[in-house]
Amino acid sequence: MYKTIEELVDKIDERNTDGSVSELIGVSIDKCFIKSVANTNGTDLSKYKVIRKNDFAVSLMQVSRDSKIPVARLEEYDVAIISPAYPIFRVKDENLILPEYLDMWFKRSEFDREAAFIAVGGVRGSMPWEEFAKMKLPVPSIEEQRKVVQAYKTITDRIALKKRINDNLAAALSSMYKEFFTVGTPENLPAHWKIAPFSDIADVIMGQSPE
Incomplete structure (x- = not known):
């Protein structure tokens, strides 16, 4: 049985409005989270997105150029913050699909090739969230x-x-x-x-x- 990503996940837009979270991370091209080395002194962290354990973050910029989508599942922290440029999403129902299984599918080279093909028509090779959400995967x-x-x-x-x-x-x-x-x-x-x-x-x- 195949399902689209949008059938399986909810897009999350929780902001660090009270500034309580200070652990700033990003997503690498190798599909893992990396601790940010940026100097955040004087930065308004309340505008950053909150990401929680087992949530996903994805960069949809320059997908066709890199032939790869940087997408990762948060395992290292219970909660962190990330640039507002990253779409954040979360599995709707873990009785339907496991976050770990979805994570494995994102790591497949076939997924990257399909995404790069779709992104060819995008501005600067980027992929709109709507196109990403329509991608399908097998759900046993x-x-x-x-x-x-x-x-x-x-x-x-x-x-x-x-x-x-x-x-x-x-x-x-x-x-x-x-x-x-x-x-x-x-x-x-x-x-x-x-x-x-x-x-x-x-x-x-x-x-x-x-x-």
């Missing part, structure tokens, strides 16, 4: 969605674990390299080490032998 049963989401989570968790292992191995190798090959001065050499000519460990068969 909620039980099937849970299975797909769990399988995806298992794979991504394994990838993250392997990355941590690789990072730890790289750090360990770097430490070993520094320990064994950064010898410093002759007085600081490890026991049984010495500084000697290269010719003591190799035969030079071309060019002049180093002294």
Whole structure:
């Protein structure tokens, strides 16, 4: 069963009118939220949009140029604020579609290609919200969605674990390299080490032998 995005989500326009939220974020081209490094001193944060956990934010500018829509689901914060330029939307009924499942669909390269094709006629390659909202996606049963989401989570968790292992191995190798090959001065050499000519460990068969 296929449904349009507008059948599945509500567009949200909650503003930070009382200025109570100060965590400012944005959406990257890699479809994740990034903490803003902008200097907000003197900025009126009451005009910024409030985004809550499991809400989505999307940038619909220059879609055809980038061949990608920066769209992400908020997981890192319970609440944050974002530029008014970003449309914010929220799943209407989690018994119909899981936010995690929708998030997975947005990450597909096929979604980006379809969006870029639609956006070709837009001003500067942008996509109006109305066109974005008309895009369709398959919506299986909620039980099937849970299975797909769990399988995806298992794979991504394994990838993250392997990355941590690789990072730890790289750090360990770097430490070993520094320990064994950064010898410093002759007085600081490890026991049984010495500084000697290269010719003591190799035969030079071309060019002049180093002294």
